[in-house]
Amino acid sequence: MPTAPETRSVGIPCGYFDAGTCRSCTWLPLDLPTQLERKQSAVATALAAHVGPGAWEPPHPSRPSGFRNKAKLVVGGRRGAVTLGILDGDGLGVDLRDCPIHDPVIADAIPRLAAAIDELGLTPYDVARRTGELKHLLLTVSPDGELMARFVLRSEGQLRRLEAAVPDLLAAVPGLRVVTANLQPAHAAILEGEQERVLSDADHLPMRLPSAALRLGPRSFFQTNTAVAAELYRTATEWATATAPSSLWDLYCGVGGFALHAAVAPARPARVLGIELSPEAIEAARATAAGLGAEAEVRFVAADAATATAEHGRPDVLVVNPPRRGIGAALTTWIEDVAVPHVVYSSCNPTTLARDVAELPSYRVERARLFDMFPHTAHAEVLVHLART
Numbered sequence: 360m361p362t363a364p365e366t367r368s369v370g371i372p373c374g375y376f377d378a379g380t381c382r383s384c385t386w387l388p389l390d391l392p393t394q395l396e397r398k399q400s401a402v403a404t405a406l407a408a409h410v411g412p413g414a415w416e417p418p419h420p421s422r423p424s425g426f427r428n429k430a431k432l433v434v435g436g437r438r439g440a441v442t443l444g445i446l447d448g449d450g451l452g453v454d455l456r457d458c459p460i461h462d463p464v465i466a467d468a469i470p471r472l473a474a475a476i477d478e479l480g481l482t483p484y485d486v487a488r489r490t491g492e493l494k495h496l497l498l499t500v501s502p503d504g505e506l507m508a509r510f511v512l513r514s515e516g517q518l519r520r521l522e523a524a525v526p527d528l529l530a531a532v533p534g535l536r537v538v539t540a541n542l543q544p545a546h547a548a549i550l551e552g553e554q555e556r557v558l559s560d561a562d563h564l565p566m567r568l569p570s571a572a573l574r575l576g577p578r579s580f581f582q583t584n585t586a587v588a589a590e591l592y593r594t595a596t597e598w599a600t601a602t603a604p605s606s607l608w609d610l611y612c613g614v615g616g617f618a619l620h621a622a623v624a625p626a627r628p629a630r631v632l633g634i635e636l637s638p639e640a641i642e643a644a645r646a647t648a649a650g651l652g653a654e655a656e657v658r659f660v661a662a663d664a665a666t667a668t669a670e671h672g673r674p675d676v677l678v679v680n681p682p683r684r685g686i687g688a689a690l691t692t693w694i695e696d697v698a699v700p701h702v703v704y705s706s707c708n709p710t711t712l713a714r715d716v717a718e719l720p721s722y723r724v725e726r727a728r729l730f731d732m733f734p735h736t737a738h739a740e741v742l743v744h745l746a747r748t
Contacts, residue, residue: 370735371424371459384735391423399729402739405709409716410724418729419590427460428585430498434483441476441483450486464500471532479524481517489546492517502585507537507564511551525558536561539577571619574643580613584732591730592620598744599703600626604675609633610664615644617678622655633659634667665690673697679704685711691718702745709741723748
């Protein structure tokens with residue numbers, strides 16, 4: 360992907376970028392139309408061997424600010440005066456609580472939660488000294504303006520203090536619904552640990568999209584840009600159901616976004632199967648499916664999507680939404696061997712997408728579309744529809 364010159368912010372006003380405090384949004388020197396044009400050109404070049412110019416549909420843009428439904432904030436500073444943002448080169452906290460890409464509900468919640476952390480006396484983790492407790496504050500907002508707040512702690516040392524403060528936190532932060540403590544004891548650049556304790560009565564965040572309301576657990580994956588994600592689901596559902604398939608599989612399904620949208624589509628398949636490694640995500644997907652009242656038969660299985668396919672036959676349409684590493688050789692070989700008629704592939708990494716498509720020589724890309732899930736950066740979300748030749 361091309362890089363942008365390090366000048367002043369143009370995409371949106373950002374004092375942090377202009378001051379050199381934070382350069383995470385590397386493309387801020389470019390206005391949004393130019394960003395989208397360059398991003399489209401870059402992904403078209405990366406996929407040129409497989410996607411002809413006529414297959415590209417118009418890219419779907421994002422709003423320039425207030426689009427991010429997640430905040431992953433490093434806790435720094437000192438007890439009673441925390442910073443929420445990132446760490447500098449010396450491991451010291453840099454406060455970014457006014458970051459303009461955060462959803463307005465998150466932007467309103469951050470200073471309230473900072474004040475609450477100070478009042479509670481929670482001790483920020485000091486990377487250099489390996490002391491302290493609170494490492495990260497992870498926030499997620501739903502389309503309804505409800506919030507999930509996850510406090511990542513080094514140990515249980517201040518857990519009781521946090522747990523006792525939950526009623527006050529819920530009262531102080533409008534929309535706060537879910538509060539959890541995540542334990543991450545390792546001195547490593549790891550965002551969260553394996554152990555999560557729900558401290559509030561509510562244990563999930565409803566993500567009500569136009570066609571389905573998903574259930575987001577504390578450690579469940581959801582796209583960072585809700586409005587763009589809704590269009591991604593809509594487009595994938597349209598492409599996947601265009602041939603009136605009898606069966607559809609959603610691999611790496613997470614909380615079931617693609618599968619559940621397909622299950623309630625006007626041209627829905629009779630049978631829908633979602634496969635995901637995370638048992639928590641599968642439990643959430645099953646709970647959502649139970650409340651949909653869908654006419655389709657909908658099942659979710661907790662298994663490795665790359666290896667579980669042989670147990671379930673073959674779908675008419677396969678939807679895949681893998682991590683950045685792509686689907687890999689085992690799955691592309693299976694797709695070729697069983698001759699799946701249609702594959703809809705959602706990718707956040709055009710490089711591994713191009714590699715995987717190259718390993719599917721019996722398929723042609725009929726349609727492709729860029730979704731600007733991550734404005735002001737070179738990152739791209741791409742959806743392609745492959746048909747068996």
